[in-house]
Amino acid sequence: MPVEEFVAGWISGALGLVLGYPFDTVKLLGFFKGMSFPIASIAVVNSVLFGVYSNTLLALTATSHQERRAQPPSYAHVFLAGCTGGFVQVYCLAPFDLIKVRLQNQTEPRARPGSPPPRYRGPVHCAVSICQEEGPRGLFRGAWALMLRDTPTLGIYFVTYEWLCRQSTPEGQNPSSASVLVAGGFAGIVSWAVATPLDVIKSRMQMAGLKHRVYRGVLDCMASSVRQEGLGVFFRGLTINSARAFPVNAVTFLSYEYLLRWWG
Numbered sequence: 626m627p628v629e630e631f632v633a634g635w636i637s638g639a640l641g642l643v644l645g646y647p648f649d650t651v652k653l654l655g656f657f658k659g660m661s662f663p664i665a666s667i668a669v670v671n672s673v674l675f676g677v678y679s680n681t682l683l684a685l686t687a688t689s690h691q692e693r694r695a696q697p698p699s700y701a702h703v704f705l706a707g708c709t710g711g712f713v714q715v716y717c718l719a720p721f722d723l724i725k726v727r728l729q730n731q732t733e734p735r736a737r738p739g740s741p742p743p744r745y746r747g748p749v750h751c752a753v754s755i756c757q758e759e760g761p762r763g764l765f766r767g768a769w770a771l772m773l774r775d776t777p778t779l780g781i782y783f784v785t786y787e788w789l790c791r792q793s794t795p796e797g798q799n800p801s802s803a804s805v806l807v808a809g810g811f812a813g814i815v816s817w818a819v820a821t822p823l824d825v826i827k828s829r830m831q832m833a834g835l836k837h838r839v840y841r842g843v844l845d846c847m848a849s850s851v852r853q854e855g856l857g858v859f860f861r862g863l864t865i866n867s868a869r870a871f872p873v874n875a876v877t878f879l880s881y882e883y884l885l886r887w888w889g
């Protein structure tokens with residue numbers, strides 16, 4: 626199994642994240658707090674995503690990444706490979722994402738003297754506490770919603786990227802850096818726009834364990850959120866998700882493409 630896609634995905638994910646991280650925490654005033662954990666985790670997750678995507682395309686179309694410019698895969702194959710990558714990466718992403726959401730939600734704008742210490746001291750303490758308090762399966766809380774969020778939307782992600790690259794590139798040639806940046810940025814925006822409703826539900830389910838709020842499942846969480854807050858709840862964070870998605874995914878795709886070209 627070709628591994629360079631895994632390595633390129635690893636590095637490009639980390640680079641994209643450095644740019645996107647302030648957006649992730651801006652609403653919470655945390656900014657760069659605890660950045661090493663998300664960098665390490667996104668590197669693993671992005672490596673699985675791009676590695677599985679590329680190897681699924683190889684299985685479907687019998688073309689390696691070097692041959693794909695001359696013989697471009699069909700959009701149906703790109704979509705299927707994206708969905709497969711999205712599905713598989715959820716297994717790695719779920720615990721990392723849960724820890725990120727729990728840590729970000731405890732960011733206090735200003736720690737007052739005498740206020741109780743934060744519940745989780747850091748990512749490792751958070752993981753251990755969740756295992757102890759909610760059992761090892763607690764680490765996968767919200768994973769089902771995450772899978773529903775990511776499987777189709779990562780199919781859309783790669784289709785948008787490929788389509789925009791092909792629109793702006795003469796047949797058979799490699800897309801220019803500008804094309805890759807724009808196509809990657811829009812792929813991020815489009816996929817995040819579609820993913821936002823389930824992203825809201827996912828985060829609520831991940832926080833539920835802590836607040837002892839019980840949802841019976843994804844549908845129950847959707848229904849009770851809509852009942853209390855109206856349909857607008859599904860668009861929470863849409864603007865910030867899109868603003869973050871452009872730079873993160875522009876840089877992710879640019880570094881991914883260039884690393885692969887560089888390695889031949």
Ligand SMILES: C[N+](C)(C)CCCC[C@H](N)C(=O)O
Pocket residue numbers: 671774775778779782813816817818820870873874
């Ligand atoms: C599919 N969905 C839009 C949910 C995620 C797309 C992931 C791409 C990138 N790691 C990022 O964090 O933006």
